Amino acid sequence: SPSTHPGTTDAPASAALLERAARVIPGAVNSPVRAFRAVGGTPRFIREAKGPWLTDADGRRYVDLLCSWGPMILGHAHPDVLAAVDEAARRGFSFGTPSENEVLLAEEIVDRIEPLEQVRLVSSGTEATMSAVRLARGVTGRSVIVKFAGCYHGHVDALLAAAGSGVATLALPDSAGVPTEMTSDTIVLPYNDIAALEETFAARGPEIAAVITEAAAGNMGVVPPAPGFTDALRRITREHGALLISDEVMTGFRCSRAGWFGLEGEAGYAAGAPDIFTFGKVMGGGFPAAAFGGTAEVMGHLAPQGPVYQAGTLSGNPVATAAGLATLKGCTPELYPRLEATARTIADAASAALSAEGVAHTVQWAGSMFSVFFREAPVTNYDDARDQDTAAYGRFFHAMLDAGVHLPPSAFEAWFVSGAHDDEAVGVILDALPAAAKAAAS
Ligand code: PLP
Numbered sequence: 102s103p104s105t106h107p108g109t110t111d112a113p114a115s116a117a118l119l120e121r122a123a124r125v126i127p128g129a130v131n132s133p134v135r136a137f138r139a140v141g142g143t144p145r146f147i148r149e150a151k152g153p154w155l156t157d158a159d160g161r162r163y164v165d166l167l168c169s170w171g172p173m174i175l176g177h178a179h180p181d182v183l184a185a186v187d188e189a190a191r192r193g194f195s196f197g198t199p200s201e202n203e204v205l206l207a208e209e210i211v212d213r214i215e216p217l218e219q220v221r222l223v224s225s226g227t228e229a230t231m232s233a234v235r236l237a238r239g240v241t242g243r244s245v246i247v248k249f250a251g252c253y254h255g256h257v258d259a260l261l262a263a264a265g266s267g268v269a270t271l272a273l274p275d276s277a278g279v280p281t282e283m284t285s286d287t288i289v290l291p292y293n294d295i296a297a298l299e300e301t302f303a304a305r306g307p308e309i310a311a312v313i314t315e316a317a318a319g320n321m322g323v324v325p326p327a328p329g330f331t332d333a334l335r336r337i338t339r340e341h342g343a344l345l346i347s348d349e350v351m352t353g354f355r356c357s358r359a360g361w362f363g364l365e366g367e368a369g370y371a372a373g374a375p376d377i378f379t380f381g382k383v384m385g386g387g388f389p390a391a392a393f394g395g396t397a398e399v400m401g402h403l404a405p406q407g408p409v410y411q412a413g414t415l416s417g418n419p420v421a422t423a424a425g426l427a428t429l430k431g432c433t434p435e436l437y438p439r440l441e442a443t444a445r446t447i448a449d450a451a452s453a454a455l456s457a458e459g460v461a462h463t464v465q466w467a468g469s470m471f472s473v474f475f476r477e478a479p480v481t482n483y484d485d486a487r488d489q490d491t492a493a494y495g496r497f498f499h500a501m502l503d504a505g506v507h508l509p510p511s512a513f514e515a516w517f518v519s520g521a522h523d524d525e526a527v528g529v530i531l532d533a534l535p536a537a538a539k540a541a542a543s
Contacts, residue, residue: 111143111503114158118146139511140495142502150177152521155507163507164526166447168517170509171319171351171382174440175431176521182386182427189423195415203417206426210384210392213359213429216374220394221403222417226350226381227255229391230313232411233377234259236393237311237344239409240402245305247312247343249292251321251483254313254348254379258283292318292482293326295333306341311377313346316361319515320351321486322472323465331369339373344399347375350391351515354383354432356468364468386428388421436520440469443518443527448473450531454538460493470515475541486513493541500540504533 122129130136130144137144145157153176155163168174175182189202203222211217223229234246234257246259254260261275262284288305290297292314302309312334318324338345349360357363362370362378376399381391394400404410415421448464448471455462461477474480475497476489494512501508506529508516 112145112157112159112161115146116143118158119143134511134514137510139491140498142499144510145502145507152176152178153519153523153526161505163502163505164522164529166506166508166516166518166530168519169382169387171355171515171517172385172387172428173517174355174383174436174519175386175428176519177387179428179431179521181431182424185423185427186388186420189420192419194420195418197414200417200419200422202419202422202426206384206390206417206422206429207392209426209429210380210394213354214362214378214394215359216396217378217394218397219400220380220392221400221411222422223391223393223411223413224389224415224418224421225255226348226379226391227257228413229350229379229381229393230254230260230346230348231257233346233348233379233393234311234313235411236395236399236402236409237346237377239407240399241310241342241344243308243310243343244286245288245308245310246286247288247290247298247301247309249314249318249483250289251292251324251486252313252315252318252348253320254315255350259287260313262287262289291484292321292324293330294482295330295337298333298337302337302341302343306343309338309341309343311344311346312338313348316347316349316352316365317356317467317470319467319470319472320513321483322474322480322513323467323470323515324480324482324486325465325467326365326369327481328368331365332372335370335372335375338376344376346377346379348379350379350381352467352470353378353380354429355470355517357437358432358434361467383428383432384425385421386424388418388424389415390418390421390425431520437469439520440518443522444469444471444516446527447516447518447530450534451538454534455541457535458538458542460538460541461490467515469518472515475512496543497537497541500537501530501533504529504536506530506533 119129147155149156155165207220258279353360377395379393402409463474474489475493480486491512
């Protein structure tokens with residue numbers, strides 16, 4: 102069973118903290134995927150992080166390929182971000198009034214993504230997608246939301262539905278505590294399936310408020326939209342008067358300075374831009390800051406201007422926005438080729454090591470985001486993603502962890518690099534791979 106994985110004995114201080122945590126925190130973690138349930142063993146309690154390195158409660162160092170699930174694109178405790186946070190915090194932690202940093206961060210985001218005119222700042226990706234869905238329903242006066250299996254948009258009731266393949270499946274809730282009524286207006290379709298989308302709109306078009314999609318899927322592992330898929334989303338939604346919500350919480354400012362929108366560019370968005378974008382992760386630089394945005398016309402439906410209510414005590418927090426702004430300033434055009442080169446080096450070495458041991462695998466990309474799937478064939482949707490050798494990934498993960506490399510503790514996640522991943526950090530990864538591939542093969 103996963104919980105008896107030998108990795109448990111290698112981290113006594115983490116194991117002790119885990120035991121204490123289990124008494125006062127449900128499942129010992131504040132976000133389920135941190136629990137190592139999928140790979141077994143003891144999650145490392147991290148006490149410090151700098152650049153590409155994590156240091157755990159036992160004082161062991163790991164090269165970080167988790168990057169806090171995406172935000173830490175410049176590496177941990179980057180000096181410029183630290184200085185901005187320090188400077189902002191000295192001027193107070195939260196005002197509950199408008200403040201300049203909110204304007205600066207909103208301007209920075211709007212400058213990067215051409216069709217964006219306005220953004221509303223919130224504190225998490227979940228809040229951003231929840232608000233985007235409400236806005237889309239408010240703008241259109243319709244109820245139904247279409248999402249894709251395997252896409253994660255945070256723990257929003259209406260979006261916690263991923264089950265059901267086939268055409269126009271009426272989704273069942275994925276979580277207890279989500280009444281059927283909360284997902285009865287959610288239709289789940291297979292990712293990258295234009296025909297399914299067309300059939301659904303032909304049948305129920307006038308009811309559909311919006312299609313929400315991960316701009317490039319990262320939450321079933323990295324599954325980029327197939328050529329023509331993004332364009333079809335835009336074309337079909339527009340034909341039927343529905344909005345298109347592009348969730349760039351993970352890809353935003355990560356795949357390029359303008360996110361997936363900037364990367365796929367003309368080819369993907371020839372039929373037009375999404376109506377609403379959502380952002381999080383990188384734009385908070387490790388602090389709770391997220392956003393949703395669109396044209397001034399669409400965003401004008403929000404209170405206090407319009408009838409769609411949305412609010413937050415800590416929205417646009419002065420310290421979080423300072424961190425986000427400093428992080429985005431560090432997201433220069435030069436950063437992205439560097440991230441991609443680092444990621445390429447790691448992925449190529451992983452692939453070579455796995456091939457040498459005869460382990461079936463395939464690597465998929467969205468900018469510098471990548472996943473190693475433990476199966477031979479390419480992955481185009483959630484059914485494909487689930488059809489992989491997760492036990493082999495678990496063995497690979499633990500061998501890497503033992504050698505000082507912290508991968509995501511799940512086979513269904515992207516691997517993230519940062520601008521701080523230098524030759525030393527990459528060297529540790531390359532050295533660890535052959536034994537990890539052997540473990541995967543065993
Ligand atoms: N949307 C996407 C694409 C995400 O990857 C995530 C988080 O992983 C979310 C939304 C939810 O963001 P948060 O965890 O900040 O609520």
